[in-house]
């Protein structure tokens with residue numbers, strides 16, 4: 001892409017200057033977590049150097065300033081995903097906590113024995129286990145949309161799974177294990193036609209494409225800051241106010257109350273009802289600056305460049321004789337998962353690490369889909385806009401070398 005200056009962008013990420021095993025770091029583990037630009041690091045540094053204080057409680061200047069930063073971050077994040085109200089932005093630790101919150105709170109309010117929840121076969125464990133726990137508590141039933149051999153979910157099978165007992169559909173937007181991009185708008189519409197709300201796990205989509213929660217008409221949307229160039233320990237649960245208002249609190253404690261007596265406690269309004277205790281204050285500040293950083297480059301440019309990287313990597317990997325792609329959906333983002341013949345992914349990953357190349361190996365917290373393909377795991381390279389085609393060429397060289405050593 002001619003107007004995308006990746007060399008300049010790489011300068012923004014201090015960690016990319018590192019050497020690993022004597023070789024320049026090539027970081028292809030972006031689906032696990034992304035690296036942080038100096039702009040984001042500075043925002044948190046500035047917070048601790050100049051503003052650090054607890055929020056919402058003090059009349060003193062620092063507390064007021066910290067509160068303003070925290071709440072203005074909520075407002076920026078609202079704008080970024082085009083939510084209607086900032087009270088619909090709930091700060092959580094990450095995608096996992098967001099899903100647990102909905103499973104616990106929505107689950108306790110709306111699920112009864114015999115009710116059903118629909119997920120898909122390509123979910124991350126964090127969009128499986130909380131629902132299994134809910135099913136155990138409520139004697140409800142988990143139903144799973146199957147996928148074809150390319151890792152694409154079967155929409156007709158999904159339609160058949162929806163019944164009068166379905167209380168929620170919760171599916172991943174982009175699979176971290178395969179890269180499949182689900183047709184979430186269609187999935188949401190189909191559920192809504194049956195009167196069923198939908199939760200989307202956006203852990204792998206927020207960093208790659210425009211998310212507009214109102215355009216999607218999604219009921220709950222979850223993502224993690226660390227996957228979108230912000231710090232760990234912060235994430236967002238977006239929820240429609242009409243649903244969040246009907247749901248009971250998740251955790252109890254300070255912040256989530258209006259008044260407390262031993263006889264009766266009155267809960268706070270949204271979003272605080274779901275934010276018990278001193279929050280992660282630096283997290284929203286970090287996330288706000290990560291979104292600013294992205295907007296400064298331009299999300300559509302980022303998306304186009306990352307799509308080019310994925311296509312280039314897929315083509316170059318196809319040149320390797322014993323390559324077996326796992327996940328070949330038509331719509332994919334930023335992830336290639338593969339095996340080389342019968343070589344164990346761990347062995348390939350270890351040799352690549354010796355060459356300074358960070359890939360992920362294993363089941364990627366998505367064991368059921370690995371079982372579906374009858375494999376123990378894959379090698380996964382996942383791309384970000386700071387990666388380059390030259391790095392992909394070095395990955396290919398590394399895989400060829402590993403194949404020679406291991407075959």
Ligand code: PMP
Pocket residue numbers: 031032093094095096097124126127172174175176201203204224365
């Ligand atoms: N869903 C998907 C698709 C993911 O990729 C991940 C992280 N690998 C999660 C959920 C969980 O995110 P976190 O660990 O940040 O809570």
